[in-house]
């Protein structure tokens with residue numbers, strides 16, 4: 105197993121600044137803007153983006169976070185709630201105080217891969233209200249979609265093999281900011297590994 109760093113802390117900070125500016129450009133009426141992050145690292149990124157957006161717009165942009173564990177379509181196989189130690193960790197969802205109804209929700213996650221997390225997140229949001237629209241911001245799009253989603257704001261497009269993993273590390277969770285590609289040990293003749 106080997107790892108290559110593709111974004112360091114400065115790159116990550118510049119990337120978030122760019123995404124914040126893109127969001128502002130595409131929201132002529134910022135009063136409808138709401139930011140919602142997906143646990144765990146998507147919520148951390150959403151909080152950072154919300155701080156930048158609030159500064160740029162000179163108004164407090166509403167911020168929420170959600171845990172999609174109970175909405176996953178693979179809940180039965182992954183387990184949840186702690187019965188299976190390999191299952192997803194359940195966090196609280198904080199959307200009650202967020203004006204989702206009619207809003208322009210910018211959903212934030214660290215990695216976009218199959219798209220299943222995003223499908224679950226949209227389902228979760230609709231339990232709290234009917235947004236006017238939902239846009240997606242991700243730090244990394246690594247390809248390999250299994251559902252028809254694309255991101256509106258992408259920090260970095262990172263073509264990957266399925267045997268690889270993108271590791272997003274954030275100061276608040278991991279002690280440092282970094283994006284790295286971890287290479288698996290797939291056989292070199294395996295077309296999926298290229």
Ligand SMILES: O=P(O)(O)OC[C@H]1O[C@H](OP(=O)(O)OP(=O)(O)O)[C@H](O)[C@@H]1O
Pocket residue numbers: 142143144145146213214215216217218219220221222
């Ligand atoms: O598009 P998808 O195929 O749904 O994959 C993307 C999701 O997967 C990751 O979480 P993961 O379940 O790997 O757990 P993590 O929080 O430990 O990174 C990542 O944080 C995204 O939320």
Ligand SMILES: O=c1cc[nH]c(=O)[nH]1
Pocket residue numbers: 215217246268269270271272
């Ligand atoms: O490579 C991947 C795939 C899913 N989630 C991640 O964080 N990285």
